[in-house]
Amino acid sequence: MYYRSMGEFPASRHVTFQTSEGRETFEEFIGEEGFSGTASHLYHVGIPANLVDSRTWDLGDVSLQPNASLRPRHFRLPELFPSGTEQGKDVVRHRRLVLGNADVRISYVVADTTSPLYSNGIGDEVIYIESGVADIESVFGTVRVGQGDNVVIPRVTIHRWVPVDVDTNGPLKAYCVEGTGHIEIPAKYLTRFGQFVEGAPLTERNMRGPVGPLLAPTDVADQDTEVYVKHGSGADVHGSVVVYDHHPFDVVGWDGYLYPYAFNYRDFSPVTGKILQPPPTYQILQGHNFVVCNFVPRMLEYGQGAITVPYYHSNVDADEVMFYYAGETAARKGTGIGNASVSLHPAAYTHGPTRQAYLNSVGADESKEMAFMVDTMNTLQIGEGALACDDDKYPWTWAGRRTPHPEG
Numbered sequence: 001m002y003y004r005s006m007g008e009f010p011a012s013r014h015v016t017f018q019t020s021e022g023r024e025t026f027e028e029f030i031g032e033e034g035f036s037g038t039a040s041h042l043y044h045v046g047i048p049a050n051l052v053d054s055r056t057w058d059l060g061d062v063s064l065q066p067n068a069s070l071r072p073r074h075f076r077l078p079e080l081f082p083s084g085t086e087q088g089k090d091v092v093r094h095r096r097l098v099l100g101n102a103d104v105r106i107s108y109v110v111a112d113t114t115s116p117l118y119s120n121g122i123g124d125e126v127i128y129i130e131s132g133v134a135d136i137e138s139v140f141g142t143v144r145v146g147q148g149d150n151v152v153i154p155r156v157t158i159h160r161w162v163p164v165d166v167d168t169n170g171p172l173k174a175y176c177v178e179g180t181g182h183i184e185i186p187a188k189y190l191t192r193f194g195q196f197v198e199g200a201p202l203t204e205r206n207m208r209g210p211v212g213p214l215l216a217p218t219d220v221a222d223q224d225t226e227v228y229v230k231h232g233s234g235a236d237v238h239g240s241v242v243v244y245d246h247h248p249f250d251v252v253g254w255d256g257y258l259y260p261y262a263f264n265y266r267d268f269s270p271v272t273g274k275i276l277q278p279p280p281t282y283q284i285l286q287g288h289n290f291v292v293c294n295f296v297p298r299m300l301e302y303g304q305g306a307i308t309v310p311y312y313h314s315n316v317d318a319d320e321v322m323f324y325y326a327g328e329t330a331a332r333k334g335t336g337i338g339n340a341s342v343s344l345h346p347a348a349y350t351h352g353p354t355r356q357a358y359l360n361s362v363g364a365d366e367s368k369e370m371a372f373m374v375d376t377m378n379t380l381q382i383g384e385g386a387l388a389c390d391d392d393k394y395p396w397t398w399a400g401r402r403t404p405h406p407e408g
């Protein structure tokens with residue numbers, strides 16, 4: 001992201017600094033690529049290293065198994081949280097793992113309760129908000145998020161999820177993408193100094209950063225405070241609950257380029273053309289060995305005879321994962337795909353619309369498809385959440401057969 005600052009901090013880096021109230025502060029550097037990449041400097045009134053305890057956080061079933069025998073998949077995520085108003089569930093501890101590999105892990109949660117403090121030490125997260133409203137409270141301040149937001153939270157950011165007015169807004173439904181390493185705006189959208197270029201689908205004006213500073217109430221500021229931490233490497237994920245001798249929300253000021261931010265799919269400006277534009281047109285984020293696209297409503301291609309649903313494609317280098325969050329899915333109409341469905345179209349399998357959708361798409365004028373896509377460069381494996389809501393008839397919906405071959 002670009003430079004932001006808030007609160008109090010010294011005119012120079014790496015000097016002692018007292019707040020206007022005379023409190024001593026302690027500088028913390030949070031930086032990527034060692035000391036050479038994007039970074040922010042935070043000024044704490046406590047010592048950010050003051051650990052007093054650590055114990056194991058049981059992450060539940062985070063095992064993964066191959067997508068074998070090879071087939072496209074459809075997962076009905078709402079079945080994982082059947083009541084839709086989950087009592088006592090939070091965004092951090094109750095994610096159900098859908099898909100994953102060493103580069104990225106995708107999960108889903110329906111939450112109505114404030115999460116514990118949390119930090120992902122494996123990589124950045126991008127969370128897509130299907131519905132509900134929440135405050136993401138962090139050491140950088142608060143980001144208010146709601147339906148249609150993509151939320152990027154940098155690695156090691158201590159934060160918690162606070163659902164807002166669940167009675168009115170409903171529970172928070174969140175599609176969680178945890179990267180290994182960093183998730184960033186693709187270089188093709190940025191100048192060499194990091195400004196959005198003309199023609200980029202979003203601009204700085206669409207990016208919402210934290211509001212703050214956010215300081216813990218005095219009655220808990222000096223109390224021992226737990227932080228749930230994910231750590232490890234890739235799919236080798238571990239959980240710990242570490243305890244500090246004070247509340248980590250003690251940052252009186254910070255500046256830098258690294259912080260949580262959100263943008264909404266409604267602000268994404270799609271490029272349309274005489275003939276169909278390829279999916280990279282819709283890319284908005286990239287991680288290590290994966291990309292993120294926002295498919296948003298658009299005027300359709302206007303050329304003579306132009307098909308307006310994706311031609312059949314074999315993404316030989318990518319597994320493709322679509323999360324359909326609203327609208328209509330013309331290409332896969334009639335196949336059982338609904339809201340909060342996930343499809344997995346793996347490499348080594350050619351996919352596209354149904355025959356009728358392909359032919360009927362000519363002359364249509366507006367797409368209402370709304371989907372959040374992750375394409376991975378390495379094969380994805382299947383988690384317990386996906387197995388619990390797998391639509392075993394989906395692989396055969398192109399051919400119109402509703403039952404699998406007897407030999408499976």
Ligand SMILES: [Fe+2]
Pocket residue numbers: 310313320345351
């Ligand atoms: Fe595709």
